[in-house]
Amino acid sequence: MILYGLATIVGYLNLSWIYGITTNQKFNLKLRKVLIVVFLAIVSTIVSFKINVIAKTFYNLFAYFIMTKLFYNNDKKKLVYYTLLIWLIGGLFDVVSMSIVSAIIMLFYKKVTAIITVIATFILQIFLNLLFRIKYIRILSDKLYNKIEQIENIVWFYIVIVALFFLFGILAYFNIDNFTNGIMILFFIVLCLSISIYFVHTISIEKIYNETSKNLLENNSFFVDQNTKNRIFKHNIIHKLDGVKSVANDKSKKLLDDLIEEYNLTSSPSKEVDNLPNGINGLICQKIYSNKSKKVDFAINNYIKSELFDVLTPKKYNKLCETLGICLDNAITATLKTKEKILQIAILENQDNIFIKIVNTFKSELEIDEIGNLNYTTKTSGHGLGLYSIFSRKDVMVKTSIINNLFENQIIVKKNKIKA
Amino acid sequence: MKSVIKFVVVDDEESCLNNVKDIIREVTFNLEEEVKIETFIKYSKKLEKEINNVSERKIYILDIQLDDKFSGIQVAEMIRSVDWESEIIFMTYHDKMFETVYRKVYEVFSFIEKFHDFRERLKKDLKTILKKNCDNKLFVYQSRNVDLKIYLKNILYIYRDKEERKVVIVTDNNKFTVGLGVQEILEFLDSSFAVVHRACIVNKTRVQKYHWTDKYFVLDTGEEVNMLSKKYKKEVLCSNEC
Structure with a gap:
């Protein structure tokens, strides 16, 4: 031993x-x-x-x-x-x-x-x-x-149950002539069977619940995502239409103005302004005109010689107009709350890029880490979409700085490559 | 080693450049610091290099109407893209035309008209700048989407946000919440700031009066802040005396 x-x-x-x-x-x-x-x-x-x-x-x-x-x-x-x-x-x-x-x-x-x-x-x-x-x-x-x-846990459970029954079968065979042992083995078999049925039932219901929850979560996530995209689209469409209007002829402008009215978007006053310039200058003029009574001190320096529509692809031009519209609206809203009401716009270029810098005074309480996040806003609820929609872009980039009491947005867009 | 103050003068008129150089020499005659004067008649690579060299303390004196594709405003823009600590003085022929917007936007110290009391005004402005020791140190904080820069002299006080691990920076016009703790933000500040409460740091140069018994302090803006603890009295008084 x-x-x-x-x-x-x-x-x-x-x-x-x-x-x-x-x-x-x-x-x-x-x-x-x-x-x-x-x-x-x-x-x-x-x-x-x-x-x-x-x-x-x-x-x-x-x-x-x-x-x-x-x-x-x-x-x-x-x-x-x-x-x-x-x-x-x-x-x-x-x-x-x-x-x-x-x-x-x-x-x-x-x-x-x-x-x-x-x-x-x-x-x-x-x-x-x-x-x-x-x-x-x-x-x-x-x-x-x-x-x-x-292999999932439920399968393991079945394997163990089968093994147990097999084991009990062997034990039963070896105790075939012992009545007491036989009854005990039978009791354990019934007990195992009952427990296994209970567990199977519980596990399968849980599985159904998990599947349903998973589907609900996925659907909910999809819905929220679609809802956000829809809200951003509705929020930004006016700027897209303003961008189109900036290069449109008179007839097209009238049609676009009608569309804006039909969809109850914030109307642009372009139909009230005679001889609105074409292009980005026209876009800026619209914003200035709509705020002319609010005594905002505007300063605009356009240092570029190129016609933007000619040096950018249509896609980039559209995005630039959208981005510029959002930045200008935010800048005007913010500067109106200050005593000085200053807004400066500078448009510059180098060989490869167009830069538009918008600087405005502001007076606010800001959470710096939240700026640009979805739904973060200093306005009432229902806002918080503009900056979020433009920050993630790579073809039209926006760099934001706060320098003392000035809020600065710098829009950078690459020009078309000139074919040799 | 002596510290250096550099004057950068940009004007397309030689006579005006020489005039400004004379005024600078007159004002800085008694200064302990080493004075350097660089002059430019227009924007050039050398001027660009000068602007990008932010290691020296500078005072820029710029003519707005440069006879070149780059105006004084554009030069100021270039300066401010890399340097918010140097002072800028504009020289202009036009009264008030550019003043309001650009004074704010480029933190311009002053606008001086060339044909109206120019010499005296420039001397006065230079003396003021030199006296205040060009105190334009910045607090810089970068988040994912935004760069924040505030002159330390514009910060009134900083307190801890109750709910989250953040601090609120209070300036004259705004409040900024940033993701730093009270101890962490101290590293960004200079000796003009002091801890006056476990959840509050104050800019001592902006405090009018401390009420230690009633546990509040009054700022030069008139605001009263109820975040003062006797525990820090000795340190604050000692640092004020020093």
């Missing part, structure tokens, strides 16, 4: 070590843990001698789980998988090797002694340790684990 106990301790420690080799983790031997292993080995020995071999086999599996949990800190799935794998392979080699050894010994010595059994166990343990060091065994087991990891 002592020899058997020693062999079990070595076997337990070796299999824990093999777990570390397979999962590429360090096997830390500490006294407290070794003592626990020794205790488990002693219990295994007692089970083997006092109960039977089958009980010992299942006890060993239970003990391996305890030991791997003791030595390594892995999630449950990994622990169960690798422990089972090593137990199964170890068990298989154990059975095969013991059978071969017993056959050979019976052939030559007619008797299998305890010492021979223990020596065979040691040899087997060394063999298993070397086997699991083979790179391809580890790679294969990892690949299999990766596949198994994707």
